Amino acid sequence: MIRQRPLILLFKLTLISTFLSVISLPEMIQSAAPYWVMIFFIYWLIYVETKVVYSFALLLGLLLDLLHGNVFGQNAIALIGSAIFIVNVKKSFYVSNLSTQQVYIFIASLIYLIITIGVHLMIQGFDFSYLVFLAPITGAILWPIVHFLLAKIKH
């Protein structure tokens, strides 16, 4: 199924996605920026046979929390939530066309968003705005490009 060792691929994807996630962007674009680490992790999850999905999700999420200075565990729990959904639809995801995959990415991003907002609500409150839905939408829109580029990296 895959030509690289899973851990090497995960390392590469983590490196690229963390770089993308710490790049400083203008405020509006920042709100619309996709959850890069989650999207890259989903790609790895789909195309690699592994049994330690959630432990990797936990570690990646904690790495992201450290990089962004967030509450420790916030991204980890969000990434685990998205991973649970993707693992359940993995077979369907693998054989689906790109537009169906985009729907799956949107739902996974939405789960990620809802969990993140939930954590924020519990800790510091949250002022709702429809702008927060931009990130899942851009994530779904950019999925075909990400998929194409990651396929190049994979091989």
Added chain:
Amino acid sequence: MRLLKPLVPALIAIILIVLDARFSYLDNLKRNSTALLSPIYFLVDLPGQMMNWVSDKGSNIEHLIIENGQLTNELLELKAKLQIYNNLVLENQKISHLIDVSYALPKNTFKLARIKSISQSRLKKQLVINKGSNDDILSTQIVVGANGVVGQIIQSTPLYATVQLATDPTQHIPVKNVRNGARGITKGIASNEGGMKVEFMTFDADVKLGDTFVTSSIGGSYPAGYPVGKVIEISAPLDEAFLWIKLKPFENMNELEFVLVVSEPL
């Protein structure tokens, strides 16, 4: 069975959230781990640094001469203003002696730092500066701009430090009204507007639109006297025990390029 697999990692994540949000047990671990990750910020910042370097090298002499002239004029103007300020400080000291005041404003030292990146969303408002623990930048130090308070250092690694902006929803600053000394605590508003609210001011507190709030030294975490924001909205909600006071920060966080890190004298 399928749902049992993610249970342990999810529980670990939840425990970590509670430990980090409610207690400070993970602070040391986070500080040390972040130091290991600082090369990532260095690499991300590298293209920007190179652009700055190329831009600096590419500036022509004529432009530099004009800029130098402008800066000299500004320096003269500031020196003139400083004389007035020095006179005011002397007068203040004399009056303090006369009325036998037991405290004095500390003589803080400042360190100039360049902003590497800004992360502002409704969920968090932070920026990263190019100075860290190698330059004696420590957690809890206050960061100011030309117009007022920017925020507070929350994380310091050898190469960079993270500043939590005053407008972040988790950032609290003890403040006082310049007009009458009424005290309160600011808190960032969780929105994209970047405002702050002043909490714990009772309905009978004397606050007017346009009042200026400055830092107060209550609690000892902030040095006193730095301007924080101006009152732009006041209301008295019926279901609340305190006034709703909204502040507009003096410092425009989006236009910052350099900041000063304030350290208390040893």
